[in-house]
Amino acid sequence: MAGVQGPRTFDAFTGRYAARTAGLTASEIRALFAVASRPEVVSLAGGMPYTSALPLDAVGKLMSDLLATRGAQALQYGSGQGDPALRELICEIMALEGVVGSPDDVTVTVGSQQALDLVTRIFIDPGDVVLAEAPSYVGALGTFASYQAEVVHVAMDEHGLVPEALRAALARVGDRAKFLYTIPNFHNPAGTSLSDARRDEVLAICMAAGLLVLEDNPYGLLGFEGPPTQAIRARGGSSDGNDHVIYLGSFSKTFAPGLRVGWVLAPHAVREKLVLASEASVLCPPALNQLVVAEYLTTQDWQGQIEVFKQIYQERRDTMLSSLETLMPAGTTWTHPTGGFYVWTTLPDGLDAKIMQPRAITARVAYVPGVGFYSDGQGRRELRLSYCFPEPARIAEGVRRLAGVIEAELELLDTFGPALTARAVDGATTPGPGLA
C-alpha cells in the first residue's frame, strides 16, 4: 500500500502501546476454538481434560460444605503466596515424583500458566534467550514472546530433549540464555518423555552452565505404564542441584482446569520475587478455588480419580494409535505417547499442515498445525492430535476424516506438484461454502 493513503485506522492508540505488545499474537489453538467447538466437527485440537468423568455431585457437595463451614474465609482475600494447607498438600503430591520441597518455597498460581508468566516476568529482559524444546508448548511460547524473549529451540527425539543439541545451543547463545524450558513427561505437543539418563544429563549440563531449568510438569501423574518418573527437580540430590530447577505443577489435568490452580516450587530467593510479582499481577489467587482443591485432596479419593482418568485416556490413546495405524497413508509418521494427551504427527513430504487445515475443517475434523509450537517457522509438515476429550468412536471417525484429507492432498500433489498445491490451498484459507 506504499504511496496509497490507507483506510482510517480504527485503533486510536496505535503508536501508544508498549513495545512488548507487538509480541502478543492469537495462539493457533485459541484461533481454532470457535470453529473446532462446532458439534459437527470432530475436534482433535483442544487439550481439554475430560471433566465429565469427575464426581461432579461430590465436588458440588464439597463446595456447599465448605461454604457452610468456612464460607467467609473462602470468599475473602487470601495471601499472595497461597493457602498454607494447600501448599503442604502440594508438597505431598510432588513427593510422588521424588521431589522434596518445603511448603514455604511453593507459590500457588492461577493455573501453571500464571507461573510461566511470573517466572518469565522476573527473569526476562527484552532480547534474553529462552531455550525450549522443538516443538514446545504454544502457551509458553506466547508468554515468552509477550516479554520479548528470543526462543532458541533444542531438538528432540523419541527420548525427549537431545543433550547434545542442548550443549550446542548453549555454546551458541552463552550468557544470553536465562533458562531452559522443558516438559519432561508426556510432552505437549510431542507426546514423548525425557529418558531417565537424559534427565540427569540435562540437569548436569544446565548446572555446569549456571542455567536455570524450568520444569513444567502438568502431565506427570498421567502415565499409562508404571509409576511416575522421578522429576528433574528430584535429581539435584544436594540443595545445590535443587537450586537450579524451578518446578511447575498444576491441578488442571489431574482435577479440573476450570479452577485455575497451579503452583511453582522455586529456590527461596526466587520464590520471594515470584510472590511479589504475583501480588502485582492478581493480588492473590482465588481463596475459594484453593480451599476447594484442598478439600478435594483431603476428602476425595483423588488418586483413584486419576486412575479413572488414566483408563479413559489410555483407551482413547489406543483408539487413536490403532486408527492412525490402519488409516494413515504411507509416509505419515507419529509419536507413541505412554501418557498425557497428545500424538505428534508428521505429514508425508510435500504436504503442509497449516495450508491443509481449512480443508480438514471442511471435512469436519480439527487439529492444531505444527507451526504454532515453534518460534522460528519450523513445523510445516507437523500437527498435534489430542485424544483427551472426544469419545473413542469420535476419535476413530476424526482420524478417518483426517486420513481422507491427507490422501486428497497427496493426490493433488501427485497430479500438480508442490507449487500448485500450495497455491491452490492458499486460496482455500478463505473459508469456503462448507464453513459459511
Added chain:
Amino acid sequence: MAGVQGPRTFDAFTGRYAARTAGLTASEIRALFAVASRPEVVSLAGGMPYTSALPLDAVGKLMSDLLATRGAQALQYGSGQGDPALRELICEIMALEGVVGSPDDVTVTVGSQQALDLVTRIFIDPGDVVLAEAPSYVGALGTFASYQAEVVHVAMDEHGLVPEALRAALARVGDRAKFLYTIPNFHNPAGTSLSDARRDEVLAICMAAGLLVLEDNPYGLLGFEGPPTQAIRARGGSSDGNDHVIYLGSFSKTFAPGLRVGWVLAPHAVREKLVLASEASVLCPPALNQLVVAEYLTTQDWQGQIEVFKQIYQERRDTMLSSLETLMPAGTTWTHPTGGFYVWTTLPDGLDAKIMQPRAITARVAYVPGVGFYSDGQGRRELRLSYCFPEPARIAEGVRRLAGVIEAELELLDTFGPALTARAVDGATTPGPGLA
C-alpha cells in the same frame, strides 16, 4: 560495606533477574498482614469486605446446584475473554452508573488487579509516565512500578482530583504520559469522591491531550447517600469520549473478593490486546468463579445484599468518624467518606505515621502508613484507616488506642523535639517485647 568482603549471597541468581524485577517491593499492606491478623490487634489496616454478611448457605447451595447442572463446564477451560453470559450481566451492572457498553468490549479478569496489570502491560514501556492521584491505590502503584513506569502524582482535595493540578502535570510530562489512573468514587485511600463537574472537566482535559483515562471503580455501588454517581466512562456521550476511557470493575466489594472476578471495559482495539495479554498471563479466568458470579446475579437478590453491606459499612463509618471526633488530639484531621471503606487521616505537624507504626502495633492497633500510597515519599504525616471489617465496638476501641498513641507521640515531641522523636522511633522499628 565498600572495601569489605560481604557475606556469601544466598540468591544464586543475583544479577540474572530482569530489570523490571527491581521494581517489585512488598506493599505496606502485605507487610502488615501477619501482625495485623493477630486477634489482640484491632486492625484498621486491611480493606477486607465483611464477607460474613453474605448469605453463605445460599451461595453454597448455588454452587452445588451449578455443579449438578453444569459441572463439566464449570470445571473446564473457558475463553480468554470470559463467559459471554457474565459479560452481559456486567453490562447491566455498569448501566447503574450510566455506562453503555457492549459485552464484546468487556474482558473478565482475575480481580480488577489483573485488569490493572494487563492495561499497564500493554501500554507501559520503561520510563513512561502514569498520572495518579496523590495519594493513590497501593496495589496499582505496585503494578505500575513492576513495569518500570514513572508515577507522577496529581493533587486531590475534598472534591477529588484537582483539574488545575492535572493540567499542570500534563504540561510537565507531555507525551510521556500514557494514562491517568483515577478512582473517582470513595477513593482508596483518600475516602473522597470526584465531584460531577470535575468528572466532565477531567475527561475534557484528557481528551484534549489524547490521554487515556483508567477509571478504577470497585466502590461505586457502595455509596451511603443517594444513587450511584454517573461514571466518567458514561460522560463521553459520543463514542469519541468513550474511546478515551478504560473502565475497571470488580465483584470483590459488592460480592466476594475470594472469587477474584473483576472486569475491564475498553475501546475495542484495546480490548483485543487485553484478551491476548490475559491469555499469555493466565490462559483464561476460572470458569467456576465466573459461573458462580453469574448464578449469584441471576438467582439471588444481589442489589438487596449491597443494601445490607451499605448499612453495615455506614454504621461502621459513623462509629469511626464519631470516635475520631471524640478522641483525636487537636491537629489531627481526617476525610469524611460518603461511601466505600476508608478514612484518610493526617497527623499533627511533626509526627510521622510510618515511624509511629511500631508503637501503634505495640498498643494493639494497626493502620497503613501513608507513604505506601505515594511513589515519591509524600505522606509521612498521613495514614489510612479502614472501617469495613471490624465490628463497631472494635473500631471505637481501635480509634481509642490510636488516639493514645498519637497523644504519647505529641508528648514526646513536646518534650524532646522532632529530631529525638524520629531517632527514638527508628530504633523501635525492630519489634520490641510487645511483639515477640
